Amino acid sequence: xxxxxxxxxxxxxxLFAIGTFGFLARRNAISMLMSIELMLNAVNLTIIAxxxxxxxxxxxxxxxxxxxxxxxxxxxxxGLAIVIAIYRNKKTPLVDxxxxxxx
Amino acid sequence: MNWSDxxxxxPIIWAVLTAAxxxxxxxxxxxxxxxxxxxxxxxxxVTAAVVLSLAGHTExxxxxxxxxDGLTAFLDLLFVAIAALTIMFADDYLQPRGLPIAEFAAxxxxxxxxxxxxxxxxxxxxxxVALELMVLPGYLLAGYARNDxxxxxxxxxxxxxxxxxxxILLFGLAYVWGLTGSTRVDxxxxxxxxxxxxxxxxxxxxMGLAFMTAxxxxxxxAVPFHYWTPDAYQGSPTPVTAYLSVGPKIGAFAVALRLFVxxxxxxxxxxxxxxxxxxxxxxxxxxxxxxxxxxxxxxxxYSSIAHTGYILxxxxxxxxxxxxxxxxxxxxxxxxxxxxMGAFAxxxxxxxxxxxxxxxxxxxxxxxxxxxxxxxxxxxxxxLTGIPPLAGFWAKAYxxxxxxxxxxWLTALAVLAMLNAAAAAFYYLRVVVYMYMRxxxxxxxxxxxxxxxxxxxxxxxxxxxVFGLFPAILNAxxxxxxxxxx
Numbered sequence: 001x002x003x004x005x006x007x008x009x010x011x012x013x014x015l016f017a018i019g020t021f022g023f024l025a026r027r028n029a030i031s032m033l034m035s036i037e038l039m040l041n042a043v044n045l046t047i048i049a050x051x052x053x054x055x056x057x058x059x060x061x062x063x064x065x066x067x068x069x070x071x072x073x074x075x076x077x078x079g080l081a082i083v084i085a086i087y088r089n090k091k092t093p094l095v096d097x098x099x100x101x102x103x
Numbered sequence: 104m105n106w107s108d109x110x111x112x113x114p115i116i117w118a119v120l121t122a123a124x125x126x127x128x129x130x131x132x133x134x135x136x137x138x139x140x141x142x143x144x145x146x147x148x149v150t151a152a153v154v155l156s157l158a159g160h161t162e163x164x165x166x167x168x169x170x171x172d173g174l175t176a177f178l179d180l181l182f183v184a185i186a187a188l189t190i191m192f193a194d195d196y197l198q199p200r201g202l203p204i205a206e207f208a209a210x211x212x213x214x215x216x217x218x219x220x221x222x223x224x225x226x227x228x229x230x231x232v233a234l235e236l237m238v239l240p241g242y243l244l245a246g247y248a249r250n251d252x253x254x255x256x257x258x259x260x261x262x263x264x265x266x267x268x269x270x271i272l273l274f275g276l277a278y279v280w281g282l283t284g285s286t287r288v289d290x291x292x293x294x295x296x297x298x299x300x301x302x303x304x305x306x307x308x309x310m311g312l313a314f315m316t317a318x319x320x321x322x323x324x325a326v327p328f329h330y331w332t333p334d335a336y337q338g339s340p341t342p343v344t345a346y347l348s349v350g351p352k353i354g355a356f357a358v359a360l361r362l363f364v365x366x367x368x369x370x371x372x373x374x375x376x377x378x379x380x381x382x383x384x385x386x387x388x389x390x391x392x393x394x395x396x397x398x399x400x401x402x403x404x405y406s407s408i409a410h411t412g413y414i415l416x417x418x419x420x421x422x423x424x425x426x427x428x429x430x431x432x433x434x435x436x437x438x439x440x441x442x443x444m445g446a447f448a449x450x451x452x453x454x455x456x457x458x459x460x461x462x463x464x465x466x467x468x469x470x471x472x473x474x475x476x477x478x479x480x481x482x483x484x485x486x487l488t489g490i491p492p493l494a495g496f497w498a499k500a501y502x503x504x505x506x507x508x509x510x511x512w513l514t515a516l517a518v519l520a521m522l523n524a525a526a527a528a529f530y531y532l533r534v535v536v537y538m539y540m541r542x543x544x545x546x547x548x549x550x551x552x553x554x555x556x557x558x559x560x561x562x563x564x565x566x567x568x569v570f571g572l573f574p575a576i577l578n579a580x581x582x583x584x585x586x587x588x589x
Contacts, residue, residue: 009307016274023267032263039270043277050281057284064228064280068273071235075266078239082246082262086255095263098256101334101401 008049015042029083029093033076040072108164111171114154114179115219121146122212129205136194139205140555143212147187154179167287168226174433177584178222178357181437185350185444186215191559192448193342195455195552202248202340210247211346214240218354224361227276227286234272234322237354238265241347245339257338261347264321264331272318278311288366296369304370312367316377319362323355325415326384329408336404341454341461344400345447348407349440356414356432364421364429375422379516382419386412386523394530399450400461402530403443406487409527410439416513416520417502423509430578430585431501437577438486438494438570445563446483449476452552452560466534468543473550477538479564484531486567489524493571499524501578 019042022035044065051061087093109116121143128142129135158176163169190208197204217236224230242265246258280286282305283294298304304312321328336344367374389409396402414435421428450461453476459465470477486495499520506517552560570577 016270019270023263029259029263036263036266036270039267040273043270043273046274046277046281050277054281054284057281060280060286064277064286067228067232071232071269074235074239075269078242079262079266082242082255082258085246085249086252086259089250089252089255095259098259100252100256101337 005049005053008053009046012042012045012049015039015045027094027096029086029095032095033079033083036079037072037076040068040075044068107162108169111157111160111162111164111169111223113157114150115216117146117150117153118183118212118216118219121150122209122216125205125209125212129203129209134203136198136204139208140190140194143190143208144187147183147190147212151180151183154183163225167289168229169220169223170225171223173584173586174357174360175219175223177433177437177580178353179219181353181440182215182218182222182350185346185353185440186211188444188448188559188563189342189346189350191555192345192444192451193340195556196340196342196451197247199455200248200340200457207244207247210240210243214238214244214346214350218350218357221354221357221361225288225365227280227288227291227362227366229286230358230361231269231273231276234354234358235269238269238322238351241265241351244343245335245347247343248340251340253338254340255338257335260331260338261335268318268321268328271314271321275311275314275316275318278307279315282308282311288361291366292369295367299369299373304373312370312374315362316374319355319358320381322358323352323411323415324408325381325411326388326408329385329389329411332408333401333404336407337398337401337461341400341447341451344404345444345451348403348443348447349436352407352411353436353440356418356436359418360429360432363418371422375419376512378415378419378422379512382412382415383516383519384412385409385415386520390523390527390530393527396530397463398461399463399466399534400447402463402534403446403450406527406530407443409523410435410443410487412523413499413502413520414439416506416516419513419516420502420505420509423506423511423513425505425509427501427508427582427585428505430581431498431505433581433584434501434574434577435498437581438498438567441563441566441570442483442486442493442495445479445560445567446487448556448560448563449480449483452476452550452556455550455552456548463534463537466537467541468538468547470539472543472547476550476552479560480538481535482564482567484534486571488528488531491571494567494574494577496571497574497578 019035019039047065161172220233242262245261246255248254283291324332386409393405417428417432486493489495489499503517506513
């Protein structure tokens with residue numbers, strides 16, 4: 001069991017679920033950003049697992065994983081910039097206090 | 104890769120060069136607005152010319168990852184038009200608030216580059232990277248007024264839910280790739296056709312497809328994945344809202360065309376019920392909530408959700424066997440672009456003076472304060488309602504006719520779309536009532552939009568009118584572009 005594709009897929013599925021839960025349950029914008037990173041890393045683990053256990057996918061897997069890492073880095077950069085901008089305006093990182101537009 | 108591959112990418116290369124040139128011009132003449140705007144608009148004009156010079160070709164590049172066909176050319180032209188109109192409208196809003204235009208134009212053109220790359224993607228991974236290239240600059244634009252609490256608040260909500268949906272889409276993509284063995288759209292389609300012929304789809308594959316569907320539904324703001332839309336649209340600077348309501352939305356539908364039609368075509372009987380439910384929920388909820396809004400930007404945000412629902416009817420019609428559903432989607436996208444950007448442009452003109460809100464009371468007496476702006480706003484709102492003979496009427500008509508021709512449950516969906524269009528008249532016409540039947544505020548200063556702004560507004564107005572009076576012009580283009588295999 002410990003050396004099969006399925007066990008890695010279950011593991012990455014669990015990581016993805018933890019990330020999703022963190023995104024939905026956390027109130028802090030930075031924690032939500034970290035949860036998204038966790039979800040993206042779960043995706044990477046899925047990709048690497050497919051690459052390691054399915055021979056024809058071997059080469060593609062590392063390329064796809066590298067591209068995903070690059071995209072995740074770009075996303076984190078933009079996200080942190082926006083978090084800093086809103087922190088300057090609102091003096092809080094808690095998203096449930098960003099409610100000036102709800103009617 | 105060889106030189107002819109670069110030739111097929113020429114429009115995108117031109118767009119990137121334009122964005123870079125705008126930045127260079129800003130370095131050479133810091134803070135000067137006219138040179139930056141002129142460079143951006145000229146670059147976009149050249150990009151459009153390059154797209155036109157490639158039109159009519161059908162070729163693939165980069166080993167089949169990128170295709171140039173009628174759909175690519177149609178969407179590229181639409182995206183270039185969106186960028187040019189946004190830049191024309193933007194300076195009237197940004198200049199009074201002391202916000203720079205060069206960065207705005209450059210970031211916007213980078214976003215459009217991503218959208219153009221989406222339009223030609225024939226590879227799931229390229230589709231994902233292009234989608235990110237389209238939405239990441241969008242987050243920055245939403246927070247462009249970085250000292251304005253509303254703008255940053257809209258930006259963070261857009262960003263968090265946008266990247267959440269990207270992660271979901273990517274998770275689904277990983278499974279589809281792992282279980283079909285390829286990211287190429289045609290190989291995936293062949294593998295799915297094989298699985299469908301055997302009568303069973305592996306559970307992991309079904310899960311991957313479900314995740315990808317949810318991710319795309321987030322991007323196009325379909326109910327129940329629409330929560331980010333109202334705040335992102337209301338908070339963003341108004342020209343950015345104009346862009347966000349058409350650019351990323353049509354980009355998301357480009358993803359849907361490349362993904363659902365080309366890759367998931369063999370399974371269309373399976374995803375038809377999902378699209379029908381999404382379309383019905385999206386247009387009904389979007390319209391019902393729009394009725395209760397007093398802020399016109401927020402009202403147009405909910406109305407854009409409703410329009411997503413109408414466009415989804417076209418996708419459902421395709422899945423129901425009516426190929427004309429695809430050209431109906433493209434017609435709708437183009438018509439919606441001009442009428443919706445026009446409506447946001449009028450709001451921009453009203454908000455030229457900093458501090459003016461987009462509450463509906465701002466529109467009181469606009470018909471008397473500025474007859475031209477009032478008349479154009481009425482034109483755009485009537486077109487959004489779907490009153491003949493305006494572009495919005497034909498857009499709805501083509502979608503609904505395609506659904507009725509497909510028959511079955513789609514007939515019920517078409518009836519629902521018509522009922523929704525009637526309900527939508529209430530909140531669009533409410534603004535018209537304010538413009539013509541209320542007195543303007545005593546202290547309302549005269550409105551004086553800039554020259555470039557007037558040109559942009561004239562283009563949107565004329566397009567709304569001409570595509571309404573002569574729908575055959577646009578229909579010929581969208582039908583030629585809508586010939587997708589799948």
